[in-house]
Amino acid sequence: xxxxxxxxxLKTNLMVLGAEIISIMDKSPFKxxxxxxxxxxxxxxxxxxxxxxxxxLYALTFLHTLGSIEKKxxxxxxxxxxxxxxxxxxFENDAN
Numbered sequence: 001x002x003x004x005x006x007x008x009x010l011k012t013n014l015m016v017l018g019a020e021i022i023s024i025m026d027k028s029p030f031k032x033x034x035x036x037x038x039x040x041x042x043x044x045x046x047x048x049x050x051x052x053x054x055x056x057l058y059a060l061t062f063l064h065t066l067g068s069i070e071k072k073x074x075x076x077x078x079x080x081x082x083x084x085x086x087x088x089x090x091f092e093n094d095a096n
Contacts, residue, residue, distance in 0.1 A: 009050075011048060011050055012050060012051070012055060014058055014059050014062045015062075017044075017051070017055055017056070017058075017059035018059045018062050018063045018066075018068070020044065020047065020059075021040065021044060021056070021059055021060060021063060021069075022063070022068065022078060024040055024043050024044060025040060025069075025076075025077075025078040026078060030078075031078075032077075032078070032080075033077060034070075034072050034075035034076065034077045035075055035076065035077070036074055036075055037060070037074055037075065037076055038074075040076065041053065041056050044056050060076070067079060067081075
């Protein structure tokens with residue numbers, strides 16, 4: 001599990017910013033289609049004065065690494081995973 005440092009500013013944390021990008025891309029007119037990166041970045045930067053283009057690109061790279069974003073040229077698309085699998089418990093024994 002990825003945990004942020006207790007002293008870190010959550011407004012500029014990559015996980016929080018990544019969640020904000022997902023939220024932006026999950027709403028129309030971006031929902032379920034490839035969109036230009038600049039359009040998403042403009043909305044992202046409007047949300048808070050502490051946000052920068054560098055933070056946006058770091059968060060976008062983080063999401064792409066996780067497989068949450070697909071890229072096609074200068075456009076990106078939110079990847080929806082529709083697995084109905086439940087999270088594996090560390091305490092269950094699969095040997096039964």
